[in-house]
Amino acid sequence: MGKLSIMLHDKCRNSKESTWPLRKYFRHGGRRDAAITIAQDQWNVEFSNLFIGHKIFHGAHSQIYHGKYKEEHVAIKFVKLRENDEKGTLTSLLETQFFREATYLPRLNHQNVVKFVAACKDTHFYMILTEYLQKGSLRVYLNKLKSKPICLEKVISFSLDIARGMEYVHAKGIIHRDLKPENVLVDEDSHLKIADFGISCKVSKCDSLRGTYRWMAPEMIKGKRYGRKVDVYSFGLILWELVDGKLPFQDMGPVQVAVAVADRNSRPIIPPHCPHVLGDLILQCWAFKPQQRPQFSHIVRVLEQLLDQSFSFHRF
Known part of the structure; x- marks a missing residue:
């Protein structure tokens, strides 16, 4: 089980499901984080309809999970920001990459380009959802x-x-x-x-x-x-x-x-x-x-x- 799944498990340890709605991970003190609400309005993410599955890739700064969003199989790229990035150099780079992908990909509609589904930006992480392709890269x-x-x-x-x-x-x-x-x-x-x-x-x-x-x-x-x-x-x-x-x-x-x-x-x-x-x-x-x-x-x-x-x- 990856770190993201563990976080979800901590929030949902009484759940009998093997995957959980992602919104449960984002609740702080009984209310949803304001940054998430903004992101939800901007990219129309409905967190109650997002479920996390198994991890399919682990990179230097990101993890990719197989999940479901509104009953559609998706690939979830999850980028967790480092707390010890004092100069903010890495955070700035990851933010740039996130915004470029979240800006360019929704504009592209072609059978040979992966389909954009949704995106989310929080103070501690970035996340992009695309169509899931079972055979990988x-x-x-x-x-x-x-x-x-x-x-x-x-x-x-x-x-x-x-x-x-x-x-x-x-x-x-x-x-x-x-x-x-x-x-x-x-x-x-x-x-x-x-x-x-x-x-x-x-x-x-x-x-x-x-x-x-x-x-x-x-x-x-x-x-x-x-x-x-x-x-x-x-x-x-x-x-x-x-x-x-x-x-x-x-x-x-x-x-x-x-x-x-x-x-x-x-x-x-x-x-x-x-x-x-x-x-x-x-x-x-x-x-x-x-x-x-x-x-x-x-x-x-x-x-x-x-x-x-x-x-x-x-x-x-």
Whole structure:
């Protein structure tokens, strides 16, 4: 049982249910916290309809639980603020990430982007509810394969889902900035959805927040001006991993990857079994100069043509 579940259990130790309405956790001295009431009005959260289940992920600053909200299965990202953050640096960072996700995600409505459900901000925690995808992240999916390559048709289908989702996100003027298998979710029909917009920014208002070195474009690593093409670079690394089955730069640590990519223009080796069209697309996506990388609209067209060719091959 995770810490959040323990807190709920302390408040509901007389309950016979295995999960509890979250509102019971938020009662202080017989009344609900004022901050919660404000958040409830802002994001329309009805805490009496929110139930916590088991924990499905534990990160450095957040935990994700499987729950139900108004009878809908949801993923609950719970960020508890540290009491010993005297300078408030971490709190400020987590608050920024929370507000970005709670601001951008409700504006996005696409089959390849995870659906926003609700959000809540309190003085001690932040919480975001999204649709629940039972198969978890693309990273979980790939780990289960244990570095075994995926069939070509699945590679094309997966990468097309990501490209379509990112084409839509970019059309909305948003840069994801942390596109990687951990932030791509798999639904029950094995379709992919872009998730985790905490590091995202508007094209016209990007700050110094950055994603993960292993998938980070060289211009971002160097702290230079950048735009939408940083996501295209990250997509190239994901496409390579789908083809090869291995973690990019798996023998290097994050800082080593940053130095190799930014200073030596290093990239993973395209495997010999990779079709030329996909290999060329990968090379274009992770080109050193952003202007040499394609737009996601072009990537979608290339992948759709490949998918059609794949179906034609199977028919004959």
